[in-house]
Amino acid sequence: MIMETAAKRTKRIKWDFWTIVTVAAFALILLFLVYPLFNIFAASFYYDGKFSLETYKDFFTLKYYYGSLINSLIVCVSATFFAICIGVPVAYIMTRFDIPFKGVFHILIILTLLSPPFIGAYSWILMLGNNGYITNLLHDLGINVKSIYGLHGMIWVFTIQFYPHIYLYVSGALKTINSSLEEAAESLGSTRWRKFRTVTMPLIFPTLSTGALMVFMASFADFGTPMLLGQGIKVLPILAYEQFINEMGSNPAMASTLSMILLVVSTSILFLQRYLVTKKSFSMSSMRPPKVIKLKPLQKFFAIAFMLVVIGVSMIPQATVITTSFLKTNGPVFTNQFSLDSYREILFKVPQAIIHTFTYSSIAIVFMVISGLLLSYVIVRRSSKLSSLLDALIMIPYVIPGTVLGISLIIAFNKPPLFLTGTWIILVIAYCVRKLPYTMRSSTAILYQIDKSVEEASISLGVPPMKTFFKTTAVLMLPGVLSGAILSWVTTINELSSTIVLYAGSTATITVTIYREVFTANFGTAAALASILSLCTILSLIIVNLISGKKGIPV
Amino acid sequence: MTVTQVKINQVSKYFGDVLGVDNATIHIQEGEFFTLLGPSGCGKTTLLRTLAGFYRQEEGDIFFNDVCINDLPTHNRNIGMVFQSYAIFPHMTVFENVAYGLKARKVKKQDIQTRVMEALEMVELAHLKDRQPSNMSGGQQQRIALARAIVIHPGLLLMDEPLSNLDAKLRLKMRSDIRELQKRLNITTIYVTHDQEEALAVSDRIAVLKNGKIQQIGKPHEIYLTPKNQFVSNFIGSTNFLSGKTSSSSAGSMTDVEVQGIRFATKLVKQYEGNIIYSVRPEQIKVKREHNRYPGPFIKGRIREAVFLGEKVEYKVELAHSGDLIQVHEHAVPYHLLMSEGEQVELYLNPEESVIYSEGGEEALNDYGNSSKTN
Numbered sequence: 004m005i006m007e008t009a010a011k012r013t014k015r016i017k018w019d020f021w022t023i024v025t026v027a028a029f030a031l032i033l034l035f036l037v038y039p040l041f042n043i044f045a046a047s048f049y050y051d052g053k054f055s056l057e058t059y060k061d062f063f064t065l066k067y068y069y070g071s072l073i074n075s076l077i078v079c080v081s082a083t084f085f086a087i088c089i090g091v092p093v094a095y096i097m098t099r100f101d102i103p104f105k106g107v108f109h110i111l112i113i114l115t116l117l118s119p120p121f122i123g124a125y126s127w128i129l130m131l132g133n134n135g136y137i138t139n140l141l142h143d144l145g146i147n148v149k150s151i152y153g154l155h156g157m158i159w160v161f162t163i164q165f166y167p168h169i170y171l172y173v174s175g176a177l178k179t180i181n182s183s184l185e186e187a188a189e190s191l192g193s194t195r196w197r198k199f200r201t202v203t204m205p206l207i208f209p210t211l212s213t214g215a216l217m218v219f220m221a222s223f224a225d226f227g228t229p230m231l232l233g234q235g236i237k238v239l240p241i242l243a244y245e246q247f248i249n250e251m252g253s254n255p256a257m258a259s260t261l262s263m264i265l266l267v268v269s270t271s272i273l274f275l276q277r278y279l280v281t282k283k284s285f286s287m288s289s290m291r292p293p294k295v296i297k298l299k300p301l302q303k304f305f306a307i308a309f310m311l312v313v314i315g316v317s318m319i320p321q322a323t324v325i326t327t328s329f330l331k332t333n334g335p336v337f338t339n340q341f342s343l344d345s346y347r348e349i350l351f352k353v354p355q356a357i358i359h360t361f362t363y364s365s366i367a368i369v370f371m372v373i374s375g376l377l378l379s380y381v382i383v384r385r386s387s388k389l390s391s392l393l394d395a396l397i398m399i400p401y402v403i404p405g406t407v408l409g410i411s412l413i414i415a416f417n418k419p420p421l422f423l424t425g426t427w428i429i430l431v432i433a434y435c436v437r438k439l440p441y442t443m444r445s446s447t448a449i450l451y452q453i454d455k456s457v458e459e460a461s462i463s464l465g466v467p468p469m470k471t472f473f474k475t476t477a478v479l480m481l482p483g484v485l486s487g488a489i490l491s492w493v494t495t496i497n498e499l500s501s502t503i504v505l506y507a508g509s510t511a512t513i514t515v516t517i518y519r520e521v522f523t524a525n526f527g528t529a530a531a532l533a534s535i536l537s538l539c540t541i542l543s544l545i546i547v548n549l550i551s552g553k554k555g556i557p558v
Numbered sequence: 559m560t561v562t563q564v565k566i567n568q569v570s571k572y573f574g575d576v577l578g579v580d581n582a583t584i585h586i587q588e589g590e591f592f593t594l595l596g597p598s599g600c601g602k603t604t605l606l607r608t609l610a611g612f613y614r615q616e617e618g619d620i621f622f623n624d625v626c627i628n629d630l631p632t633h634n635r636n637i638g639m640v641f642q643s644y645a646i647f648p649h650m651t652v653f654e655n656v657a658y659g660l661k662a663r664k665v666k667k668q669d670i671q672t673r674v675m676e677a678l679e680m681v682e683l684a685h686l687k688d689r690q691p692s693n694m695s696g697g698q699q700q701r702i703a704l705a706r707a708i709v710i711h712p713g714l715l716l717m718d719e720p721l722s723n724l725d726a727k728l729r730l731k732m733r734s735d736i737r738e739l740q741k742r743l744n745i746t747t748i749y750v751t752h753d754q755e756e757a758l759a760v761s762d763r764i765a766v767l768k769n770g771k772i773q774q775i776g777k778p779h780e781i782y783l784t785p786k787n788q789f790v791s792n793f794i795g796s797t798n799f800l801s802g803k804t805s806s807s808s809a810g811s812m813t814d815v816e817v818q819g820i821r822f823a824t825k826l827v828k829q830y831e832g833n834i835i836y837s838v839r840p841e842q843i844k845v846k847r848e849h850n851r852y853p854g855p856f857i858k859g860r861i862r863e864a865v866f867l868g869e870k871v872e873y874k875v876e877l878a879h880s881g882d883l884i885q886v887h888e889h890a891v892p893y894h895l896l897m898s899e900g901e902q903v904e905l906y907l908n909p910e911e912s913v914i915y916s917e918g919g920e921e922a923l924n925d926y927g928n929s930s931k932t933n
Contacts, residue, residue: 454645457645459612
C-alpha cells in the first residue's frame with residue numbers, strides 16, 4: 004500500500020457550472036449596467052466635443068435647472084410625509100385592532116401599490132382636471148376648486164399611490180414586536196399614546212424608514228405622474244427626459260448631467276436611510292407576538308370608517324378607469340352611454356401595443372426566473388468576495404430612476420458594435436436590469452430558509468451536484484421565485500419611465516400608448532388599455548396568492 | 559454490501575490559514591462504530607465532512623478499503639449520511655425520501671419497493687410511508703433520514719450529531735436503536751457528537767479531538783479510565799484536579815508523590831520531578847465520617863454541600879489542607895451513612911485508580927490499567 008502523503012496546499016479554481024454562471028452574470032452586468040452608467044457619467048462632462056464642467060455649472064446657476072431639483076424634493080418629501088401619516092395608522096389598525104374584512108383591505112391596498120401611478124394621475128385628471136367631473140360638479144354648485152395640476156396634485160397622487168409601502172413595512176414590524184416590551188411600558192404607567200410614542204415608534208423606526216425610503220424613491224423616479232400633472236412645472240426626471248428628447252435638438256450632455264444629479268440624490272437618500280438605521284436598529288425576537296385589541300363599538304366604527312375612506316380614495320382611480328372604459332366617448336368627452344367602443348378601438352388601433360407589452364415582459368420574466376434561481380444560489384450558497392460584489396452590483400438598479408436607465412442605455416448602445424436603440428431587445432434589457440433586484444431579493448430570502456444539508460443529503464445518496472440542485476433546491480425555491488417573478492412581471496407591464504425613453508414607434512407598449520392617448524385626449528382608449536393592465540394586475544395577484552398560499556408579498 | 563475499512567493518514571484541512579483538522583491519523587475497522595468526540599469547533603464535523611467529500615483535505619490521504627478516494631466526488635463514495643438538521647426532502651413523501659438514493663442508483667422499481675419498505679420497517683415507520691414528512695416529529699424525521707441512509711447499503715455510514723436536536727428521552731431511545739441497527743447491519747459507522755455520555759454509550763472506539771488535533775483514540779472505558787491528558791480527563795465525565803509534587807524518580811521504579819498533605823509511592827512510566835496534577839474522579843473517592851478506622855491515608859475535609867439524587871449523593875467537600883473544593887459521588891448510600899453539610903469527613907483517594915499528569919497537563923505520567931494499548 005502506498006502511504007506517501009500528497010503535501011500540497013494549492014488553491015484550485017474549479018470551472019464548474021457555478022463559476023460559469025458567475026462569470027456570465029458579471030459579463031452581462033458590466034455590459035448592460037456598469038458600461039451604460041459609465042457612459043452617462045462620461046457624457047455629462049463632454050460638451051461641445053471636449054471635457055467641460057459647463058453643464059454642471061449651468062445646473063447650479065440657472066433656476067430653470069436647479070428649480071426642477073427643488074420641485075422634486077418638495078414633492079417627494081411631502082409625499083413621503085403624508086404617506087407616513089396615512090400608512091402608519093392603517094398599519095396599526097390592521098395589525099392591532101379587531102376590525103372585519105382585513106383580508107380584503109390587504110389585497111386592495113396591495114392592488115393600489117401595483118397599479119401604475121400615472122393611471123392614478125390620469126384618473127384624477129378625469130375627476131379634478133380643468134374639465135373633470137368633480138371640478139364641473141362643484142363649479143355648478145358655485146364652488147371653484149383649484150385643479151389637480153401642479154405640485155400639490157403630484158403630492159396627492161404619490162401619497163395615495165405609495166402609502167401602501169409604509170403600511171406593508173410597518174405592519175410587518177408591528178407584528179414582530181415582542182408584546183412584553185409594550186406591556187412593560189404599560190406596567191410602568193405609560194398611557195397608550197405615550198407607549199406608542201416612546202416604545203413602539205422607536206422600535207418600528209428602522210422598518211418605517213425603509214418604507215419611507217421606498218416612497219421617496221418611487222416618487223422621485225416616477226415619470227408619468229409629473230408629466231401628466233406638471234403642465235409646465237417640471238421635476239428632475241421630466242427635465243432630463245426633455246433635454247434628451249428635445250424637438251429643438253437634444254442635449255445629451257445636459258441630459259446626462261441631470262441623470263447624474265438624479266443618481267447622486269437617490270444614492271445619498273439611500274445611504275442616509277442606511278446610516279439612520281444602523282444607529283438605531285434593534286434585533287427583535289418575537290417571543291410573544293402582540294395581541295389584537297378588542298375595540299369598543301364607537302372606536303371600532305371610527306377605525307373602520309378611517310380604513311374605508313383611505314381605501315375608498317385609493318380605489319377611486321381604478322374604479323374611474325374601469326367605469327369610463329365602458330362608456331361611449333365623443334372626442335375627449337365621455338357620454339353617459341354604455342359601450343364597448345373603446346375596447347373595439349384598441350383592438351383595431353393598437354393591438355401591437357398589447358402584444359408588445361406581454362411579449363417583452365414575458366421574455367424578461369423568463370430571464371429573471373432563471374437568473375433569480377441561479378444567481379441567488381451563487382450569492383447565498385457559494386458566498387465569496389466575488390459573489391458579494393455581484394450582489395452589490397445587482398442591487399445598484401434600486402437607485403437608478405427608470406428615465407436615467409433609459410437614457411444611459413441609449414447613449415451606450417446607439418453606436419456599433421452593439422446597436423440596440425429602437426429595438427425590442429433594449430426594452431427587455433431595461434426591464435431585466437430594473438426588476439432583477441426585486442426578483443433577487445425574494446429568491447435569496449427563500450434560499451436562506453432552505454436547509455443547506457438537503458442538498459448534501461442528496462449528493463451523499465449518489466446524485467451529482469448539478470442534478471441535485473435541480474432535483475432539490477430548485478424545486479423548493481420555485482414557488483417563492485415564481486411569486487416574486489409574477490409581482491415583478493406586474494410592475495414590468497406597468498412600467499413607463501424607461502419605456503418612454505427607449506421605445507420606438509414599432510415597439511410601443513400599452514403604458515406608452517396610454518400615455519400618448521391621454522396626451523392626445525383619447526380618454527376612452529386610454530381607459531380601456533388601463534383596464535386591461537388593471538385586470539392583469541388583479542389576476543396576477545390572485546395567482547401569487549394561490550402559489551404562496553398566504554398574503555401576497557409585495558415587490 | 560461491501561463493508562468499508564477506512565484509513566485516514568495524516569490528514570490536515572485548512573480554512574484559509576486556520577487549521578480545521580491537524581494531521582489526523584485514524585484506522586477504522588470494518589463494521590466498527592467509531593465516534594469523533596469533542597467540544598464545538600474541535601474539528602470533528604470538519605473531519606467527517608472531509609470523509610464525505612464535502613471538503614477536500616490539503617494534506618494527507620483517505621483510503622476506503624485501501625483505495626485512495628482523495629479525489630473521488632461525494633456522490634461516488636457510496637456513503638450514507640445522517641445530518642443534525644435531518645435534511646429531509648420536504649417536497650417528497652416518506653417513501654420517496656427513502657427511495658431517492660435507490661432511484662439514483664437505477665435500482666429496479668420492484669426492488670426499490672421491497673428495499674424501501676424493509677428499511678422503513680427497521681426504523682418502525684412503514685405505516686407512515688405515504689405521509690409528507692414536513693409536519694412529522696423530529697424523532698420521526700431523523701428515522702426517515704436514517705432509513706434513507708441505510709437503504710442504499712452504504713459502505714460507510716456518517717452521522718453528524720444526529721441526536722442533538724431531539725429531546726432527552728427520545729435521544730436515549732434513538733441512540734440505542736442506532737447502535738442496535740448498526741450492529742445488525744454491520745455497517746462501518748463514523749459518528750460525530752459533543753455529548754460524551756452518548757459517545758461512551760454507542761461507540762466501539764472513540765477519538766477525542768481538540769482544536770483540530772486528536773487527543774486520544776481508544777475504547778470507551780480506556781478513554782474514561784486512563785485519559786491521556788488533562789483535556790481528555792476533564793472532557794469525559796467529571797473529575798477533580800488536585801495539585802501535587804513528585805520527588806526525584808527514575809522511570810519504571812516507584813516514585814514518591816505528595817498530594818494535599820498525603821504521601822504515597824506509585825510507578826511512573828517516565829522520569830519526572832516537580833509539580834504534578836493529580837486527577838481523581840468523584841466516584842473514585844471514598845468519603846467517610848471522622849475516626850471510622852478505614853485503612854489507608856486520607857485527606858481531611860468538611861462537607862460544604864450535599865445533594866441527594868436518589869441513586870447517588872453528590873458532595874462538595876472543602877479540603878482542610880488547602881481550602882480547595884472537591885467533588886465526591888457516592889452510590890447506593892445506606893440511610894445511616896448519609897452525611898450532611900458541615901460534617902467533618904475523611905477522604906480516601908485510592909491512588910491506584912487516579913491518573914497523574916505533568917504540570918501542564920499534557921501527558922499522563924502513570925500507566926494505571928496498563929491494558930490500553932491504543933493505536
